[in-house]
Amino acid sequence: MEITGQNSTDSQPEGYSEHTLNVIGQILSRKTSVAQIMSKTVEGLNQSFDMRNPSCEELIYDLFKIQGKEEASIVKLVSVLRSFGLRDDDPRLRGMREKMLEYESLGDYEECESRHFRLSKAQFTDCIRPSITLISDALRNQLIIPNFGEFTQKITEIYNECIDERDGNVATYIPQLARQDPNKWGLSICTIDGQRFSLGDSKIPFCVQSVSKAFNYAIVASDVGTDYVHSYVGHEPSGRLFNEICLDNTGKPHNPLVNAGAIIVTSLLKSKWALADRYDFVLTQYKKLAGGGYVGFNNATFLSERETADRNYAISYYMKENGCFPPGTKPLREELDLYFQLCSIETTCESAAVMAATLANGGVCPLTDERCILPRPCRDVLSLMYSCGMYDYSGQFAFKVGLPAKSGVSGAMIVVVPNLMGICLWSPPLDKMGNSTRGVKFCQKLIDTFNFHNYDSLLHTDSGKIDPRRHVGTKETDLIVGLLYAVKNGDLDMVRRLYLQGASMNMADYDGRTALHLAAAEGHPKLVRFLLQVCKADYTAHDRWSHTPLDDARYFNNHECIRIITKYIHRTSSISSAKSFSEGENSKLAPSDEGVAQANGSSEEEENCGVMMMTIAEGDEKEGSVKNFMGSLDRLSLCNGGPLEEVVINEPDYDTTDF
Structure with missing residues (x-):
């Protein structure tokens, strides 16, 4: 079974179960997709913490903002925290409670129910700031039991x-x-x-x-x-x-x-x-x-x-x-x-x-x-x-x-x-x-x-038990991390095992970097060959900076990786062009001609190879003809700052004993 690492914007955010999203959706009363809202919020909070950016409060304010107004509902935030198992009297939320009481005493909320308690952006962010770490951990679903509602049901x-x-x-x-x-x-x-x-x-x-x-x-x-x-x-x-x-x-x-x-x-x-x-x-x-x-x-x-x-x-x-x-x-x-x-x-x-x-x-x-x-x-x-x-x-x-x-x-x-x-x-x-x-x-x-017994953690134990600590999507995340870590260290055996287990070699991290990006950047020629020739990894994949694996190999001056990737790109493009040419020629053949070809013992594959070699030979004599059939390959080469290396198609690309 192939497992990919790319999620569409409509998929539920990693770690959130459908039950948890439904509970949050009921509290927020949003018409738009709660999964999309939570995905954007979680991604923003992760980046804010990674970059030490003080915008976490603003992201949380946007999540609980009342549509059409410059106010947010602090009561809805409290309700969401309750759904994660955090109580109102939690000592870690004392700072937020004190601020809420302070702003409540300043306003006229007697004629309103507590659920209508709304705060301006400045007031809301001021309230949550003392407890921002705990609130962010909860909203990012980073607490030890991520799907607390389902756990408590059991x-x-x-x-x-x-x-x-x-x-x-x-x-x-x-x-x-x-x-x-x-x-x-x-x-x-x-x-x-x-x-x-x-x-x-x-x-x-x-x-x-x-x-x-x-x-x-x-x-x-x-x-x-x-x-x-x-x-x-x-x-x-x-x-x-x-x-x-x-x-x-x-x-x-x-x-x-x-x-x-x-x-x-x-x-x-x-x-x-x-x-x-x-x-x-x-x-x-x-x-x-x-x-x-x-x-x-x-x-x-x-x-x-x-x-x-x-x-x-x-x-x-x-x-x-x-x-x-x-x-x-x-x-x-x-x-x-x-x-x-x-x-x-x-x-x-x-x-x-x-x-x-x-x-x-x-x-x-x-x-x-x-x-x-x-x-x-x-x-x-x-x-x-x-x-x-x-x-x-x-x-x-x-x-x-x-x-x-x-x-x-x-x-x-x-x-x-x-x-x-x-x-x-x-x-x-x-x-x-x-x-x-x-x-x-x-x-x-x-x-x-539940798998709480001291020895339920053994391999090959009862898989029917529930592990409430496990995040939804953790298996996929573990695969991505395991693959990229193995590639970084040049561990071909581990990459091969993951490939045989059905893991997609086109899985990407949050920056869009695939295993091929990393192998090219780290300078692991054997891995680059394996990913291209055996796994058919996508050499056109772009990360968030629009860099391809070839770009990374060039940036880090990994010449052997550059040679392998350009050679593979050239060969792939040549085969594609040759097949297109062969199909066009075969369509012109009469049935009798096709029969003659078969009588002579020439298979379609042999003819394609012959046409491909002829095309390359002509390209050796006339540089322009090579560029004509290269198509997008030529544009990619010019974009990356230099002509492609000469490729000898009938030369083995790699030693198969490596794999």
């Missing part, structure tokens, strides 16, 4: 399939958990670019419980160092219950995500500070991880946890007897109070999804671009979540779902898709392993639909 389908899941029971070991409504079911997603989506009970607060263990470890490891933390706690799955009184063969808790390890990690949190200051420090770090989202505290849960803490006290005294705590550890009651307080921290699905996305983003909060976790602790906590994060179901979860995750007895569960997004699921009913039944089912269906 997520909604999976969410709805899990609503009817009725298995499991709420935790009953403390009254506050036992009172939870088993019908609650919330979901929230945040990508590493800050695209957000929520469903169900995503704004209802819940206690993080054991989910806090993952974040506590990351915070402590960033503060005191990973090696220091693991001098007191291991990193192996225990194979035991999460609250079992046991140590590994080195006399340390197995990992930071079982109760014993989590208590040790808590003792390392600013161990020299007062209890209140230690708690404030962790709460501040949680809020940074959440990008300023809701993070609170449930005192009733804390008091209940402390009243039913016999098992955790037993674990702590056992570890104290075995010398597991670091020197200078506070009294066990104080350490356990801090541990219970951290389990009683309260948040929502929306805030926890941002916290998970921070881990997916290498420790940098996607909403604030602030580093919250150092790179190595971020990597290590994801490794621990992958192997130990789901209680006794951790091995099966890693096998079936293949993603880092951490669950808690409140029904909360965070899932991290590295370099893509964080997910928070909350549903109080738990299975026998202590994990949310709806949460686990959702993850299994998620992996059945």
Whole structure:
């Protein structure tokens, strides 16, 4: 199948799905082609960024300009940003919101609906300037999930399939958990670019419980160092219950995500500070991880946890007897109070999804671009979540779902898709392993639909899964880049492979430069021969500066490439002229003459070759006759500044063993 790199002006812009264009078209209410409008806007924004031209604001103004008026609708811009998953309260859009409020207070908009909020060009560009980078990335469809609407449709389908899941029971070991409504079911997603989506009970607060263990470890490891933390706690799955009184063969808790390890990690949190200051420090770090989202505290849960803490006290005294705590550890009651307080921290699905996305983003909060976790602790906590994060179901979860995750007895569960997004699921009913039944089912269906499993990236895997990261038209773009890069480096083997795969050798980049342009400019004679003789590349192709491959070869003084191209052009033109002459002569032959020719054993091809050689021989004697049959070739030669080289047609053009 031949793949070309040229798009007509009516085709949809690269990276945009039809669904995305339809959504934008409905918002803009344009009568003209939305694809054309977005193509021009994206091309202009790309050039503005490439050339560091401050005209991005003007291009966006033109996109949202109201027809027939010198005004633009800022509300429509906000609607388009929402369609890409960017929320109005995104901290990165705070500057735009403040400017909007400023201009709204200056105007008389009381009698108008908010959808009629229009701004002059100066006001509009002033509003978007503080957030121009994010807005431009969204309009150029450069966010990590380009077709966000289609992605959220699939997520909604999976969410709805899990609503009817009725298995499991709420935790009953403390009254506050036992009172939870088993019908609650919330979901929230945040990508590493800050695209957000929520469903169900995503704004209802819940206690993080054991989910806090993952974040506590990351915070402590960033503060005191990973090696220091693991001098007191291991990193192996225990194979035991999460609250079992046991140590590994080195006399340390197995990992930071079982109760014993989590208590040790808590003792390392600013161990020299007062209890209140230690708690404030962790709460501040949680809020940074959440990008300023809701993070609170449930005192009733804390008091209940402390009243039913016999098992955790037993674990702590056992570890104290075995010398597991670091020197200078506070009294066990104080350490356990801090541990219970951290389990009683309260948040929502929306805030926890941002916290998970921070881990997916290498420790940098996607909403604030602030580093919250150092790179190595971020990597290590994801490794621990992958192997130990789901209680006794951790091995099966890693096998079936293949993603880092951490669950808690409140029904909360965070899932991290590295370099893509964080997910928070909350549903109080738990299975026998202590994990949310709806949460686990959702993850299994998620992996059945999307290629998020850790090993879905292997070659020859299930191609039926969806990759939401992939842009529409990316395959074609990759082909163009791969071809031109191979040509630049003179990699004939790679170019040959691409040709055999069906890639068109006439694909062009945004400047209209083809593989032949690049081979001629870089001075790769073998590639020039291959592209002309085998691939039949178009030697007349013009780039945006109206240069042909021959022009480029001459400009860079690549004499061998000049010789090959001119020779090929001369030969091609000669054959074309000879065939035309032969067809004219054959049309004059009577049927009897044709039969005589066949009787003499002369095929039409042989006659054509004979006429061609005769024509060239005559041209050698009379220069004018050569120019007469050259036609457009002669004009091309004169245009390019010099006569063509002499060509010997019966001389091989290249050594076929090269290819």
